[in-house]
Amino acid sequence: MAYSEKLIDHYENPRNIGSFDKAAEDVGTGLVGAPACGDVMKLQIKVGADGLIEDAKFKTFGCGSAIASSSLVTEWVKGKTIDEAEAIKNTDIARHLALPPVKIHCSVLAEDAIKAAIADYRAKATKKAE
Amino acid sequence: MDHFARLGLPAALDLDAAALDRAYFALQRQWHPDRFVSRPPEERAKASAEAASLNEAYRTLKDPLRRAFYMAELSGVEMPGDGKTIDDPELLMEAMEAREALHEAGSPEAVDALAAEARQGVQKALSGLPSLFLANDRAAIRKALLRLRYLEKFAEEARARRMNIERSNA
Incomplete structure (x- = not known):
């Protein structure tokens, strides 16, 4: 099976690996897993005062497609509002990386991770506003 | 027929490994293709299907982890399949x-x-x-x-x- 150049590039040179302090108010953390394949993915966003995502980091233990999917999402969300980031669909990720059908679930994991990170950030923001 | 019934064993997590082996080897002899070579095709087909189911049952029950997953399935515990994510x-x-x-x-x-x-x-x-x-x-x-x-x-x-x-x- 041939993987796309974009996928291989994200896998071999993953962008934005790392962590933010998950307790920080301006950080949202999404931690999701796909038990069927034993993958675990952490995706974090750092939101600026202007409401734009200024930085994103990830850490993924899983197959190459899962790593590439999360790497791509961290690139995509930078500079976006959280509403825009929330609109990212797994099908966009799968299409961009030309994921083979058996690896589509890796893009689902990445979509769920960014949604979870946004939910975490919003929960913190709501709490702070109260 | 579930795997436990196939081997004539009680459906339990703490299966007696020796009893499992004994039941398996006895049934394996019973359904061995060599015993069916001179039998009509439908009997041969049945024996080979039985032997395959038996092997599957044995493989599943022999390993404690696979046995636990199987028990859960029998108990109606829903596990996330391919492409399903969890957030625990x-x-x-x-x-x-x-x-x-x-x-x-x-x-x-x-x-x-x-x-x-x-x-x-x-x-x-x-x-x-x-x-x-x-x-x-x-x-x-x-x-x-x-x-x-x-x-x-x-x-x-x-x-x-x-x-x-x-x-x-x-």
């Missing part, structure tokens, strides 16, 4: 930290120590299962099995990591 923070944090530690382990000894810890985790999760099944606590069974699945994956990754370290030391 406690379990995932544990899995993430274990994988990070493995990633940082630089010697076969360090990997072995982590693998031993994971095996203890497997034993602990397995030993807690019978009472959960007794109480039919499906949520807790599901959680224990998810943990087991991650521990199983960890063991697989630990073997790979160990091989990589040894190869680079060679």
